[in-house]
Amino acid sequence: MSEIEKRIADVRKRMEDAKKRSPYKQDVTLVAVTKFHSLAEMEEAIDCGITYVGENRVQEMEQKYRLLQKPVHWNLQGHLQKNKVKKVIAMDCLIHSGDSLSILKEINKRAAAIGKVQDVLLEFNISGEETKHGLKPEEFEEAVQLAKELPNICVRGLMCMAPEEGEDVIRPVFKKGHEMWEKLKEYFPKGQISILSMGMSGDFEIAIEEGSNMVRVGTAIFGARDYTRGVNL
Numbered sequence: 001m002s003e004i005e006k007r008i009a010d011v012r013k014r015m016e017d018a019k020k021r022s023p024y025k026q027d028v029t030l031v032a033v034t035k036f037h038s039l040a041e042m043e044e045a046i047d048c049g050i051t052y053v054g055e056n057r058v059q060e061m062e063q064k065y066r067l068l069q070k071p072v073h074w075n076l077q078g079h080l081q082k083n084k085v086k087k088v089i090a091m092d093c094l095i096h097s098g099d100s101l102s103i104l105k106e107i108n109k110r111a112a113a114i115g116k117v118q119d120v121l122l123e124f125n126i127s128g129e130e131t132k133h134g135l136k137p138e139e140f141e142e143a144v145q146l147a148k149e150l151p152n153i154c155v156r157g158l159m160c161m162a163p164e165e166g167e168d169v170i171r172p173v174f175k176k177g178h179e180m181w182e183k184l185k186e187y188f189p190k191g192q193i194s195i196l197s198m199g200m201s202g203d204f205e206i207a208i209e210e211g212s213n214m215v216r217v218g219t220a221i222f223g224a225r226d227y228t229r230g231v232n233l
C-alpha cells in the first residue's frame, strides 16, 4: 500500500466512525483537496477510489483539468477573483466559494454568456473571522433572494469553515452551518439544496457529527503542502 492509499483508508475509516456518531445518518462525499500537490498525486488518489477533487487556484485547476485523463468531479473551493470567473465557468465544476453578492452576479453573467447554468454553494463566514471570506449570516436573505433571481446560477447548498481552534469553538460553527443549510432548503425547489460542505483535515469528524455531507480533505491525505510550489506541475 502506498502512503496516499493508507491515508485515504484511514480518512475513510474515521469518516465511517463519525457517521455512526451522527444523528443524521447521512452519506458523506470525500473531496480530496489536491491544491499544491502534483498531477501524479492526484492520479494516485483517483486510482485509490477518489472521485471528487478540490482545488483553490484557478490556474492550477485549469492545468490539471486539461491534463488529467481520468473522469472525476471537480470542485473549486478557494476565494474567486472576478477576473478569473470566466475561466472557471469554462470548466465543469462545483464552485464552493459563492462568498459575496458581487461574485454571484459575476458568475451568473459569465455563465449566461456561454449559455450555462453554474452550480454554486453559498459560502458563509459564520465565525466572523476577519481573515475569512464568506457571506455574513446577516446577508442570508439578501443572498438567497439574489441567487433566486439569477437564472444562470444554481445554488446546490452551503459551505463554511470553522476557526482553527478547539472543539468548543468549532462545533457551534458547524451546528449553525447545518441550521442555515436547512433554512436554505425552504427557499428552493425540493431536492435542489443537497450539499452541506463542511470539514477539513483538522475537523471533518466534528463536521460529520454535525451533519456535513461533503468534507474537503487535503493534508490528511497528501501530507503538508509546499506553498513555495508554483502552479506548474
Ligand SMILES: *Cc1c(COP(=O)(O)O)cnc(C)c1O
Residues within 6 Å of the ligand: 033, 035, 056, 077, 078, 161, 199, 200, 201, 202, 216, 217, 218, 219, 220
Ligand atoms: C485547503 C482547503 C481545504 C483542505 O485543507 P486541509 O486542512 O489540508 O484538509 C479545505 N477547504 C478549503 C476551503 C481549503 O482552502
